[in-house]
Amino acid sequence: MVILILIGIVPCIIATNVVSRSYKNRAVSLRESSVKNQCDILRAHLDSEDYLNNLDSRVVNSELALLSNVYNGRIAIIDEDFKVVTDTYDVDIGKTSVSKEVVSCFESGKGTSQYDDRNDYIIMTFPIEVKSRVTGVLLISVSTNEIAQNARLLENRGLTVTVIASFVMLILGYILAGILVRPFMRVTHAIEDVTDGYQDEAISVPDYTETxxxxxxxxxxxxxxxxxxxxxxxxxxxxxxxxxxxxxxxxxxxxxxxxxxxxxxxxxxxxxxxxxxxxxxxxxxxxxxxxxxxxDKKAAVLNIEKTDVAWIIEAIIKRLRPIADKRGIKISFEKVVSVVAEVDASKLELALSNLIENAVKYNVDDGWVRVNLDADRKYFYVVISDSGVGIPEEEQEHIYERFYRGDKSHSTEIEGTGLGLAITKSVIVLLRGVIKVNSRPGEGSTFQVRIPLVRQT
Ligand SMILES: Nc1ncnc2c1ncn2[C@@H]1O[C@H](COP(=O)(O)OP(=O)(O)OP(=O)(O)O)[C@@H](O)[C@H]1O
Ligand SMILES: [Mg+2]
The missing domain is CATH 1.10.287.130 (Signal transduction histidine kinase, dimerisation/phosphotransfer (DHp) domain)
Incomplete structure (x- = not known):
């Protein structure tokens, strides 16, 4: 808020300053040109009256008095010997004046003009020429007091406006901030309520679109x-x-x-x-x-390497065969193409062995299990079918849940924890693959797995 007000005030102050300064410059240069005009007329009279040899000229003297009155200043005339011959203040007559401006005016034959900002006056000199020879210098100092006063007045006004404006801004800002912040405060309170456990349902701050x-x-x-x-x-x-x-x-x-x-x-x-x-x-x-x-850990470490998938399947089957043989179940493996995929071999083995194990476990005596491996350019496919008990339609959506065990598995006392397919699914998802099941009770089940050949990050 303070910063905002500062951002508003600083340009105001700068603008006030610039305005007052340019007013001052303009007024001073106007004053200079008006003095110069008057002095040009005066110089013509000085020339026509041959004033330097006729210091008592009433026409010139009264004009000098009038001018010094009008401009609230002082006019002096200095002759060739740098002597002040006329001074409207009557203090320097007879004295020598070798000020910088006078000397430069004598030497160059050109007038000078100097603005004294601190003491508020303009000093101007004009050469008095007779037949192109500088015979004297007209020195005039004009007060610019009222210009300075006007500028100060302008500055004060500007400052007052700035102060009032910032005050208004402060109040407006305060009110506006209150209005803007209110919806967010409501949201914060609502969130706090939830955090403190007062509320068990969703938060609702319906009156504001902002939130x-x-x-x-x-x-x-x-x-x-x-x-x-x-x-x-x-x-x-x-x-x-x-x-x-x-x-x-x-x-x-x-x-x-x-x-x-x-x-x-x-x-x-x-x-x-x-x-x-x-x-x-x-x-x-x-x-x-x-x-x-x-x-389950978000950053489950995958050890991706080029893996011969058929080799993994063969190893699983070899391990399961003695168990299957006991119940007269035949396991066959058909490899349509050789598959070398970028996968985590031990995790893939875990997933597939759960599936093949289930196919044996939930089978009938003297049944069969068929494993098929195929691939296209993007994926490899493992299909595991069995001649087993099958999974009822309503159970199929639950089999991947942790600890879920089918009704039959409970009643027939088949060993298991119900974690197998949950693990299988997690692994397949980690490998960016999908798993589908097709099954009918009494006819057997088919699990289809599709996994990308190349690991995409
Ligand atoms: N091939 C299958 N044929 C028939 N039912 C199956 C088959 N595979 C899984 N099921 C059913 O899905 C349920 C969940 O299988 P899952 O592999 O997750 O657990 P489990 O085999 O009971 O125990 P675990 O594998 O942890 O030892 C099984 O209890 C079973 O009812
Ligand atoms: Mg299992």
Whole structure:
């Protein structure tokens, strides 16, 4: 605000100064030319009256008196011997005058003019010539007091106007700032209310268009934060629940052993095996959780390198084959083209192995799993189909959620945490790819993955 007023005031002051100065200059030069005119007439009379030899000329003397009166100044005439012969102030008669102006006028035969700004007067000299010879000098000093007074008056007026204007500006600025800031204050209060937790819904400051965008953006951010918060809560409660289940069964097993007397060793062994299984399950889950947390981090570190995708798939199949063989499930792999892609090999392996593992896990005995690898110029495609139990339509949109497990998987007691596809999806998204599922209950499922061959940043 102060800066604004300064920006307003400084030019005002400068303008006032410039105006008063140019007025002064103009008035002084007008005064000079009017004095010069009068003096030219006077010089003609001096010449015609031969004044220097006839100092008593009444015509000239009265004209001198009149002029000095009109201009509120003093007129002196100096003869060839630098002697003052006439002085309207009657103080210097008979004295010698060798002032700079007089000497220069005698020497050059030209008049001079000098403005004394400080003492407010103009000194002018004019040569008195007889037959082109300078025989004397007319010296006139004219007061410019009233010009200076007028200029000062002008300055004062200007200053008064400036002061009044800045005062008005100050008040106007204050009022305007108040009006402009008000909507933002309201928004700030509304945001503060939300931060303090008074309000659980979106903020609303409907009366001002200026803040509409801010409130909209804030509300969008707020709803995202709330969504994140609720997903975090879901996650925590899911994790606790999932970790509690194996703990509960371990406790039941241990309690039942503790509650019995003379327990046969076989029973001990059996229960202990169950407990070990539960511990394995927990371990698996914690491992999956850690993987997911790592993938979740915004700047998940990707180790991008040229990777032979078929090689990864073959390794996964090799690992899963013994499990599949036990249930008579055949796994086949068809490589349409060789694919070398810029991907994070270990993360891709994680994603694909979850998919192939599911295809085996949710299959029927003596079923099949087919993996197909193809590519065009931009992407490579991995398609995993199985002859398994399939996924009902209504479950399909949930399978990528953390801890989501299909109804069948619960009821048929197939091991799993429900984190597998969540991890798979995260990896594929990180690799800028997409995943789609096609499935019918009882007929099997097909998962299609498409990932760019070249990593685009
Ligand atoms: N190929 C498939 N056939 C039938 N159902 C499937 C198939 N793949 C996934 N599902 C269903 O999707 C659910 C989620 O799969 P996801 O891989 O995320 O978890 P999971 O296999 O149960 O556990 P995890 O993989 O963490 O051990 C499964 O419980 C299952 O119901
Ligand atoms: Mg799985």
């Amino acid at each position: 509409l965008q801010i409130t909209t953006a804030f509300n969008q951010m707020l709803s995202r934060v709330r969504a994140m918060d609720s997903s975090r809560q879901d996650f925590v409660s899911n994790v606790s629940h999932e970790l509690k289940t194996p703990l509960t069964s371990m406790k039941v097993l241990a309690d039942s052993l503790n509650g019995q007397e003379n327990v046969p060793v076989e029973l001990y062994k059996e229960f202990m095996q169950d407990i070990t299984q539960e511990i394995d399950r927990m371990n698996l889950m914690i491992q999956d959780l850690l993987t997911m947390v790592r993938l």
